[in-house]
Amino acid sequence: MKRNHFISSLMLLAMGLTAYAGETAINASQAYTPLKVYDMAARVDESARSIAITIDLNMADMHLSRDREMVFTPMIISENGADSLELSPIIVAGRNRYYWHMRNPEFDAPGTKVYRAGSKEHAQYKELIDFQPWMNRSTIEMRQESATCCDDPIPYPGPSRHGNVELAVIDTSRPAVEGDFVFTPPVDAGPVVKKIEGSAFVTFVVNRTELKPDYMINRQELAKIINSIDFVRKDKDATITHVHIKGFASPEGPYLNNVRLATGRTETLRRYVRDLYSFPDTTITSSFEPEDWAGLRTWVADSVTPALANRQGLLAIIDGTLEYDARDHALRTYYPEDYAVILKEIYPWLRHSDYTVTYSIRTYTTIDEIRAAYSSDPTRLRAIDFYTLAQSYPVG
Incomplete structure (x- = not known):
């Protein structure tokens, strides 16, 4: 049976991916207005063994200096942290860095999406990946980094235990079904x-x-x-x-x-x-x-x-x-x-x-008639006859 799991975001709509204080010092010239996640969804299709991730980024209020860019990398990390998968990065760049990427796409990793900071367009991020067993219990997180043309990327630590911003939790486990057995007599379906x-x-x-x-x-x-x-x-x-x-x-x-x-x-x-x-x-x-x-x-x-x-x-x-x-x-x-x-x-x-x-075949009305029919030709009995016969025996 096909099972789809829709994983809701843990963050509110219009959630800010804000910079968090950490060991790395960030001066005022490097600061930026938090990026807004307008919408986010993840769908796990176990029968197709795939995960579809969609993220809608709103960059209208995000401002960067012309030579700076922010690199957002969605990641899937297992619950115990032993396994992880980096997805294609999203780059939001100031004016100069944006045009540099446009002129030099060969320097970007495959699948990289580049947008200009302050743009009114939304970045429509979609990724379909193979579902691995370790993803049964995992999180989707966003890693944040700041970079320029020459400096090494500066991490922006997030609140998750892995230093990222947690977007959603994937949990495909099913609760154990514990129900009482209910025995219902079959209905009389005719001869x-x-x-x-x-x-x-x-x-x-x-x-x-x-x-x-x-x-x-x-x-x-x-x-x-x-x-x-x-x-x-x-x-x-x-x-x-x-x-x-x-x-x-x-x-x-x-x-x-x-x-x-x-x-x-x-x-x-x-x-x-x-x-x-x-x-x-x-x-x-x-x-x-x-x-x-x-x-x-x-x-x-x-x-x-x-x-x-x-x-x-x-x-x-x-x-x-x-x-x-x-x-x-x-x-x-x-x-x-x-x-x-x-x-x-x-x-x-x-x-x-x-x-x-x-x-x-006529309807048998007594337990003796049902027993006789069962002994000679059980196909003459209705479901309710089998039930009646079973009730005539002691438990066990």
Whole structure:
């Protein structure tokens, strides 16, 4: 989970980074009006392993002599002081020093930002750095130094224990979560609903929609649907709520004729099953897929047998933008040997009827019924039944 930590500044807005008395003597000619931090923010993104630091410096009231500059260096320092990281410095310079930096940028460290003292513009400082483990507990501080063209930088000590001005604290540690366990009974979400699914390869006479139970192996295939329904009907705890049959046809032949055949054959099979059990029309429904191109693609792409010499070419046509009739024609025209194999060994498997028998399990009302169901088939139990069963046992 992405966690962002927004670290607020410890200093007030319009905070002054003032010079503090220290061992270094600073005379009046070196003094300056405190720099104002207009705004400051740090964002730690642990998932991206980064820290984004933004500082908005207001230099309008800061005045320096023309040959002097102030160097402000943001730093991240670990809580124990063992690790630290200096960021790109910010230089605020008097007139002469400012133009010297403009003419000689090669002398500045990479990333250095130079602004003219007294300018009305704000220095928009932004830095994105990699988050290191030691930064989990650290501080963002500003080191202050004064310099001229020739002198060594003079430090302006700050109040932090490292001699800087502390801007913000980074603490990504998370407090330990200590909560009481609360056991709440699950709600009654209604009866358990289960399904039986399968495929039956019911065969029809070429170009006809009448169902002949004794034709080819239809008795065997129809038995798949009948046995599934009977399995549920014999279960005293189950009630059939829905039976759905979806018919599929193979892609050979004109598409419109396949629509007619798929519609008629699926409806014929639906009525056959409905009349066997006197199901109302609302209980048994049907749909159809005139040409099972998705099934053909699966066979061509994934099956080891039958052997096909041009699988990639066949898939390119199947996945292409041709109309259905043109697509089947292209398969037959460009790859006649493979098409002969498809026609004989794959297309028959695409002429099938998928069926789903949906049924619900009655609600068990006594602990003995729940125990019996748990012993025979725990999938018949609801969450509240498991809870009720658990409450019947002693603690432990």
